[in-house]
Amino acid sequence: MTGYTDYTDLAKQFGTPLYVYDxxxxxxxxxxxxxxxxxxxxxxxxxxxxxxxxxxxxxxxxxxxxxxxxxxxxxxxxxxxxxxxxxxxxxxxxxxxxxxxxxxxxxxxxxxxxxxxxxxxxxxxxxxxxxxxxxxxxxxxxxxxxxxxxxxxxxxxxxxxxxxxxxxxxxxxxxxxxxxxxxxxxxxxxxxxxxxxxxxxxxxxxxxxxxxxxxxxxxxxxxxxxxxxxxxxxxxxxxxxxxxxxxxxxxxxxxxxxxxxxxxxxxxxxxxxxxxxVGDSGQLICSVVNLKESRGRNYVIADAGINTFGGMSGLGRLLPVAVTPQPDGRANDQVASLVGPLCTPGDILGRDIALPTLSPGDLVVIPNAGAYGVTASLSMFLGRPAPAEVLISGGQVISASRLRQVRDYQIGAPVS
Missing domain, CATH: 3.20.20.10 (Alanine racemase)
Incomplete structure (x- = not known):
């Protein structure tokens, strides 16, 4: 997969997790x-x-x-x-x-x-x-x-x-x-x-x-x-x-x-x-939030999980994801599980996959993520905000948007 590769500025501008569609x-x-x-x-x-x-x-x-x-x-x-x-x-x-x-x-x-x-x-x-x-x-x-x-x-x-x-x-x-x-x-x-x-x-x-x-x-x-x-x-x-x-x-x-x-x-x-x-048009950019070791297994905890990508992962159709090599050339020199921020053990994007040595704040890019992303995920679970979706053409941003969850009361009144 080739195309737009420098996501640092987009992540700073729109935050993560972030979808980018070309x-x-x-x-x-x-x-x-x-x-x-x-x-x-x-x-x-x-x-x-x-x-x-x-x-x-x-x-x-x-x-x-x-x-x-x-x-x-x-x-x-x-x-x-x-x-x-x-x-x-x-x-x-x-x-x-x-x-x-x-x-x-x-x-x-x-x-x-x-x-x-x-x-x-x-x-x-x-x-x-x-x-x-x-x-x-x-x-x-x-x-x-x-x-x-x-x-x-x-x-x-x-x-x-x-x-x-x-x-x-x-x-x-x-x-x-x-x-x-x-x-x-x-x-x-x-x-x-x-x-x-x-x-x-x-x-x-x-x-x-x-x-x-x-x-x-x-x-x-x-x-x-x-x-x-x-x-x-x-x-x-x-x-x-x-x-x-x-x-x-x-x-x-x-x-x-x-x-x-x-x-x-x-x-x-x-x-x-x-x-x-649409599959190869999209990449999902997420940030490393924390690192953890538990009984000999390494975990990279990101701000994107199955609420952002992979609501079908529980059906065994997605795991494991891979990540794009880091722009600075860091090799995938460790085996770790890439997990999300949700309070469920099922929030796993990739179990025991090859990853570079990462630190909190580093960006992780999941390639070929243009299909079955935001709307195929558990987007309402735990009430976390939806990721931003940015569209680019010719290397330039042409739009940025974010889905919102709004409760529409048909009986009763919102809590004041």
Missing amino acids: IDRIRQARSDLFGALPEEVELFFALKANPHPQVARAMRDGTGKACRAEISSTGELAAALAAGFTGADILYTGPGKTGGELAEALAAGVRLFSVESRTDLEHVGAEAEQLGVVADCLIRVNSATSSSSTSIRMTGVPSQFGFDSENLPELRDQLLGVRGATVAGAHFFPLSNAKDEASLIAEFTHTITLAARLQDELGIAFRFLDIGGGFAAPYAVLGDRPVYSALREALSVALDKRFPGWRDGAPRVACESGRYL
């Missing part, structure tokens, strides 16, 4: 991923990875092809609209859409929804009918089989996500008879963070084959096909985001075989990504 790197990732896909394939940015409106705006502004937005809440809807996306640009997903959320999205012009069950489809249709519109719905498919291995598999097991593929044909008449909603196509998301390009290609090929089979079994001409993602990127460790060289040709061959009209938009084809597009 807009230029986001635009480069967007360009790289569009370049790896066939020209006709659309791309959704999953706002769950980083819903900062200016980060999301970088997915659609500037030169080159623009992303669309994939959201799963009205909060993400607000962020997408603030970033300049229109309702027509948005795909609304998720297994727990409430009537109020659907009404708000439809009123904002959202017309494309991924549905996870027959009742989810009915809920979308009911709210659309109330507003006198028709929603296009993609049947999310939980495939009974898969092709590649991955760190996070999203199909092939009982799940709240998607229709079980083996049961879809018998539901055909029920799905096509929902007022206010039309079945426009299918949505797949079988994996996250594929281990290599060959695995990614194999999974996409399997998805396209299954989609064609389901289209035939359902007797529906798909107008839209979202084949998901799985694009890899290093997460909180050193390393570079891959650039896929064989994917474009492989996807073209698979689509030509199963969906011969796809180049003319029959169906329109899309992929989606979050981590790949």
